[in-house]
Amino acid sequence: MSGALKEVRNRIKSVQSTQQITKAMKMVSAAKLRRAQDAITQMRPYAKKLQEMLSNIVSSSEGDMSMDLANERPVENVLIIAITSDRGLCGGYNSNLIKLTKQLIKEKYSTQSSKGNVKILTIGKKGYEHFTKNGYHVINNYWDLFTNLKFETVQSAAKYATDAFANKEVDAVEIIYSEFRNAASQVYIAEPFLPIQKVATEKNSKKSDFIFEPNQEVLIAELMPKILNTQLFKAVLDANASEHGARMTAMDKASDNANELLKSLKISYNRARQAAITTELTEIVSGAAALQG
Secondary structure (H helix, E strand, O other): OHHHHHHHHHHHHHHHHHHHHHHHHHHHHHHHHHHHHHHHHHHHHHHHHHHHHHHHHHHHOOOOOOOHHHOOOOOOOEEEEEEOOOOOOOOOHHHHHHHHHHHHHHHHOHHHHHOOOEEEEEEOHHHHHHHHHOOOEEEOOOOOHHHHOOHHHHHHHHHHHHHHHHOOOOOEEEEEEEEEEEOOEEEEEEEEEEOOOOOOOOOOOOOOOOOOOOOHHHHHHHHHHHHHHHHHHHHHHHHHHHHHHHHHHHHHHHHHHHHHHHHHHHHHHHHHHHHHHHHHHHHHHHHHHHHHO
């Protein structure tokens, strides 16, 4: 029985050590989440308004204007920007993003995928490792952006995508990321990036009349790359906040599970200890009775 007691005691120590780690990771993620949440909260209204402005300008522009990044053409080659995390222990965060990427390819670009015309630009180590191991055509220059997360590094990935579309190397670009709602809730999104989406207008509605200074072509040529850079940066900030929120929630649940396991182990330990004491007492009483007899 002493061997069983020792085994249960070791398991209790192991669970307590694990619980200390999960609690520490939860506190670290909570601190990082606050900074990440502040960043995306400040960025989101600005990026949203820029995107609306660009879509409105593109929708109201004349047909003879040259806008390479808004031109729709038959889709033969596709670039998917998949934003995952560098680290694990964040529940189903990465697996859900990878699943959504595969689902998008299967449902929307299955023909292009069979021809090998789907490229995946991975941001985040987990996505890069998965898609590389599974034989996808991976653009591996930008997977480590989270190690130095700032606008300039994300801008290089956005420039690659816009240059590839402008040079007709790809005909469509989509972003897959997790939109941050709160620490316990993230929404996994597949969002068109290029060509720039036009705003749907009703037939009887009047076209917006903008006064452009400088002229419309110069303004659009200047605004388009900047707004697209901002759109991708917003998606990366969303993903960064979602990762910390998912990890904080996962570590909180792990700590609660450790508590439940500790309760169960302590009950088992007490039962084994009581059984050992009862056995020893029975042996003592039996030995005393045998001596008296």
